Amino acid sequence: MRIAFLIGSVDVGGGNYVVCQHAMHAAAMGHEVAVVVQTSFTKAQLAWHPGFEQLRLIPLDQLRSERFDIAVATFWKTVSELHRLNAGQYVYFVQSIESRFYPAEQVHMRRLVDRTYDLRLPSITEATWIREHLRHFHGSECLLARNGIRKDVYTPHGERHAPRISGRLRVMVEGSFGVPFKNTARTVRLVRRARPWQSWLLTTTGMSWYPGVDRVFSQLPIAEVPKVYRSCDVIVKLSFVEGMFGPPMEMFHCGGTAIVYDVSGHDEYIVHGHNALVAPMHNEATVLDHLRRLQDSPRLLEDLKSGATETASKWPDWPQSSARFFEHLEACYAAPKVSRQWLEEATRELREYFQAQSQSATFVKEGHRRVGWLRRLKNDTRVYSSLLRYIADGYR
Structure with missing residues (x-):
């Protein structure tokens, strides 16, 4: 075929x-x-x-x-x-x-x-x-x-950039910038407020530094990505729109857990309290609470990682x-x-x-601009008087 x-x-x-x-x-x-x-x-x-x-x-x-x-x-x-x-x-x-x-x-x-x-x-x-x-x-x-998922690539064992250390939470944020529904910049700022031991950033956007994170990994080939996952305990992925929620599953296969919003599709495999922690959409206070719980409770972190590993074992590979x-x-x-x-x-x-829709949108936008201008005329007698003088001069 x-x-x-x-x-x-x-x-x-x-x-x-x-x-x-x-x-x-x-x-x-x-x-x-x-x-x-x-x-x-x-x-x-x-x-x-x-x-x-x-x-x-x-x-x-x-x-x-x-x-x-x-x-x-x-x-x-x-x-x-x-x-x-x-x-x-x-x-x-x-x-x-x-x-x-x-x-x-x-x-x-x-x-x-x-x-x-x-x-x-x-x-x-x-x-x-x-x-x-x-x-x-x-x-x-x-x-x-x-x-x-590439089960030959995303595995819990293999090279890593740094070892995980019990009692020291290393958080990973994944996502591109300049795409509002990815919510990456806001997620980085939110993680910074929680003050984990370390925070890392994995992004497809070209950059070598970003404020508030300890390490940046940009535009990595696929084979290099698991090294980042294996080094971190939890991925924080707070996108507003998803199709099939890929990065948390990749993290599950690499021995970590996740904090996510209840974005459409998260329930395809994420179970709150079993393999990850879920927050209501836009509820940043709950995200902060989840991060602090993982910092304060190594036992909870390990239980979630165990649940994530179980979930990963049942997920299909690419063939x-x-x-x-x-x-x-x-x-x-x-x-x-x-x-x-x-x-x-x-x-x-x-x-x-x-x-047709674009022209209609432009027309409406122009209408709003003109209405605003007319309202200004109504409320500003000096502008109104200047306009009258201009019109009068035109007829002389």
């Missing part, structure tokens, strides 16, 4: 990591696999994941008349250009409800993303909560293949996960075919909708 995965970029990220794992598995099974990339890239950008070195990558603009059996959109923005791939079937791999990536005030962006789910393409997702959301709000039935994914991909291929022409027309309507 000839399979194409359409991705937005080759940048470091959880979504691209998952795509690489499934694509590598497909290639190992003997399928012809291509990763089509919407944006240009350099060879240096590929080093973070070995899959990019092994797989065939094609910039979208260089794609010619090649035909695929299946073309898979992997992010909402890729849906709009999926029709540019000549394929026998089109599939949507939904890795989160991505309308939540945008703040509530960006209503037109949220509506645009949600309309990609309303297309009801044959779909696969990675988390139960996403499947339920699509069924309830979009009338779309979605197949489920939970993400796996199991990708095998399930490709069972579902074959089911999508057998489903009623999505016409390329229909898909092109549908995505054109999406673009027109977005343009």
Whole structure:
């Protein structure tokens, strides 16, 4: 089978990591696999994941008349250009409800993303909560293949940057900066308030120093990441939006535990008091209390680590996960075919909708600006008098 995965970029990220794992598995099974990339890239950008070195990558603009059996959109923005791939079937791999990536005030962006789910393409997702959301709000039935984990890489034993020390809590914050729903900067500040023995930062953002943390690990290759996990006792991950909650599970496999918000999908494997500690969304006081409890109670910390190890032992590895994914991909291929022409027309309507929404948003913003200006005129007699003089001068 000839399979194409359409991705937005080759940048470091959880979504691209998952795509690489499934694509590598497909290639190992003997399928012809291509990763089509919407944006240009350099060879240096590929080093973070070995899959990019092994797989065939094609910039979208260089794609010619090649035909695929299946073309898979992997992010909402890729849906709009999926029709540019000549394929026998089109599939949507939904890795989160991505309308939540945008703040509530960006209503037109949220509506645009949600309309990609309303297309009801044959779909696969990675988390139960996403499947339920699509069924309830979009009338779309979605197949489920939970993400796996590299059990040969994420292990409790192996190299580390520093040994764990009983009674001295080393806390790790993971996340990129400049993405509001990741909440990384706020998490660092919150950990600093708790004053653990040490705090470390693991990020995909390029940096060598960050205020309030003892060590920074930036843009690491995958093989280097477990060394950081094995050195820390707990990961604090307070994102507001998740698809499949990956970093806490990676920490579980490396012998640590986690503190998280009750973000959608956390309950896929996190059990408060058994393998991690959970705080209500935005409840920073509870997060601080959790951190202080772990500092003051080495026994609680060890019990949570034990529960996390038990959870990790039952979680599927990537071969199991990708095998399930490709069972579902074959089911999508057998489903009623999505016409390329229909898909092109549908995505054109999406673009027109977005343009109309953007113009409407601009109009409303301009209206608010003008109303504010008129109110200023009403309340400021000097400005009002100056305007009258200006108008009068124009008629002389």
